[in-house]
Amino acid sequence: MNTTRPSRPKGKDSRNEARSFKKEGRASASSAKRPPQRKNAQPIGLPVRKAALQLLEAVLRQGLPLEQVIGRITQGLKQNADRALVHALAAAVLRWCHDLDQLIDSATAKPLAPDVKARMVLRMALAQKLVLKQPAHVAIATVLPLVDGGPRRLVHGVYGSLDRREGVALPEYPTLPDETAYRWEKAWGEPMLAAASRALADQPPVDLTLKNPEETAFWQEKLSGESLFLGHIRLPEGHPPIAELAGYQEGAWWVQDISASLAARLLGKGKNRTILDLCAAPGGKTMQLASQGWQVTAVDIAAKRLTRLHDNLKRMGLSAEVVTADLADYTPKEAVDAILLDAPCSASGIFRRHPDVLYRVSSRIIIDMAEQQKKLLHRASQWVKKGGKLVYAVCSLEPEEGEAVIRDFLAHHSDYRIDSLEKETLPAGLSPSEEGWLRILPENLAEKGGNDGFFIAYFTRYDEKEAK
Numbered sequence: 001m002n003t004t005r006p007s008r009p010k011g012k013d014s015r016n017e018a019r020s021f022k023k024e025g026r027a028s029a030s031s032a033k034r035p036p037q038r039k040n041a042q043p044i045g046l047p048v049r050k051a052a053l054q055l056l057e058a059v060l061r062q063g064l065p066l067e068q069v070i071g072r073i074t075q076g077l078k079q080n081a082d083r084a085l086v087h088a089l090a091a092a093v094l095r096w097c098h099d100l101d102q103l104i105d106s107a108t109a110k111p112l113a114p115d116v117k118a119r120m121v122l123r124m125a126l127a128q129k130l131v132l133k134q135p136a137h138v139a140i141a142t143v144l145p146l147v148d149g150g151p152r153r154l155v156h157g158v159y160g161s162l163d164r165r166e167g168v169a170l171p172e173y174p175t176l177p178d179e180t181a182y183r184w185e186k187a188w189g190e191p192m193l194a195a196a197s198r199a200l201a202d203q204p205p206v207d208l209t210l211k212n213p214e215e216t217a218f219w220q221e222k223l224s225g226e227s228l229f230l231g232h233i234r235l236p237e238g239h240p241p242i243a244e245l246a247g248y249q250e251g252a253w254w255v256q257d258i259s260a261s262l263a264a265r266l267l268g269k270g271k272n273r274t275i276l277d278l279c280a281a282p283g284g285k286t287m288q289l290a291s292q293g294w295q296v297t298a299v300d301i302a303a304k305r306l307t308r309l310h311d312n313l314k315r316m317g318l319s320a321e322v323v324t325a326d327l328a329d330y331t332p333k334e335a336v337d338a339i340l341l342d343a344p345c346s347a348s349g350i351f352r353r354h355p356d357v358l359y360r361v362s363s364r365i366i367i368d369m370a371e372q373q374k375k376l377l378h379r380a381s382q383w384v385k386k387g388g389k390l391v392y393a394v395c396s397l398e399p400e401e402g403e404a405v406i407r408d409f410l411a412h413h414s415d416y417r418i419d420s421l422e423k424e425t426l427p428a429g430l431s432p433s434e435e436g437w438l439r440i441l442p443e444n445l446a447e448k449g450g451n452d453g454f455f456i457a458y459f460t461r462y463d464e465k466e467a468k
């Protein structure tokens with residue numbers, strides 16, 4: 001890696017995170033001069049670093065999703081601000097992990113194993129200094145207690161030698177880990193890889209979906225946002241916390257990336273027709289469908305996530321029938337007018353918000369998910385009325401979970417045909433594929449602040465004879 005390239009000024013959210021860490025850095029530097037007030041008192045900021053270390057170990061050593069473990073790991077932290085710092089520090093390490101490792105390896109005689117504590121703590125110290133812009137002495141002083149009684153000298157020595165070296169900096173944009181980069185370049189080519197790397201540098205913008213798309217101009221002005229599509233608002237930089245924004249309490253909108261909002265939006269008005277929202281929790285698409293006038297039955301296996309779906313529906317003043325069930329066992333009472341299957345997937349398309357997917361998602365996981373997706377799609381396809389609609393969606397950037405699943409489905413279901421999407425029905429910057437489905441890549445809306453990666457296909461079910 002070229003360690004002498006100038007670092008790019010970080011975007012809005014990295015700057016916000018850097019500001020929070022600076023404030024904390026000042027407190028910890030000044031308190032470091034004072035003797036501790038109580039016996040056994042922890043240095044300022046240590047609980048945050050301990051939690052961030054635990055989080056990184058859970059993701060990088062055990063392969064667990066960050067969102068699955070962060071609640072448990074941060075439950076001892078009373079302040080929201082501290083929990084946010086844990087997330088910011090872990091996310092900074094995960095975004096830049098490959099590049100931080102290159103720096104560490106350039107300063108050790110023998111490479112440290114990928115998951116040893118010394119490497120984890122060095123990643124944190126360097127991320128604090130180079131990404132979150134903490135003063136160099138604070139960046140190391142706040143993590144050294146994590147290796148007390150262990151590799152403290154090693155961590156101090158490696159950090160010190162990098163700190164003294166001229167021109168140590170991160171590249172302009174994060175380098176993707178090798179396995180992910182190889183997969184994505186093979187599937188989508190170099191421009192996608194470059195766009196993904198650029199998208200990874202900062203926290204993505206926050207998108208809202210409006211309950212009533214006809215109020216788009218009103219909410220755009222009220223929230224000083226930008227709309228890329230009817231019913232969509234992109235919040236401006238440095239917006240207040242979500243729950244304090246106009247329209248939150250009264251249920252005028254919910255948070256949903258523009259890519260995730262399209263599968264349900266493009267189904268149009270329900271006019272009281274029946275729809276099964278399969279794999280529905282926490283309910284982003286359920287709310288869209290209910291607000292578009294569909295009579296929704298929302299099904300999901302995860303009871304806890306369905307509690308969030310209930311809360312979301314309540315806040316929005318919307319209703320749906322909610323069923324807790326494994327789709328492998330579930331059968332609806334009767335056929336429906338439409339089905340939206342937002343299938344479980346690798347979630348590699350949401351790497352900007354969840355950079356842990358870059359390190360967790362392997363070829364094995366993708367193969368297993370694709371098998372499950374094929375089974376769920378086949379099951380769901382049996383419950384659509386003739387003439388009804390079927391939508392398949394995944395927030396994945398893997399063709400095995402998108403295009404390949406659909407090709408396999410079409411080869412085995414002669415009663416289904418793709419409904420080709422029209423470019424005019426999509427936000428500017430998105431186009432349907434030749435086959436008629438929608439593949440959304442990181443570069444599609446890059447100039448407007450980016451988008452999650454997604455795959456969506458629409459089908460109509462025909463009478464077998466009619467289909468032939």
Ligand SMILES: C[S@@+](CC[C@H](N)C(=O)[O-])C[C@H]1O[C@@H](n2cnc3c(N)ncnc32)[C@H](O)[C@@H]1O
Nearest residue numbers: 279280282283284285300301302326327342344
């Ligand atoms: C991509 S998320 C759904 C997001 C949701 N549609 C939304 O818009 O908010 C996938 C969901 O699939 C659910 N799931 C996974 N396996 C399932 C199964 N066998 N049966 C039912 N739901 C399942 C998960 O609990 C998870 O909530």
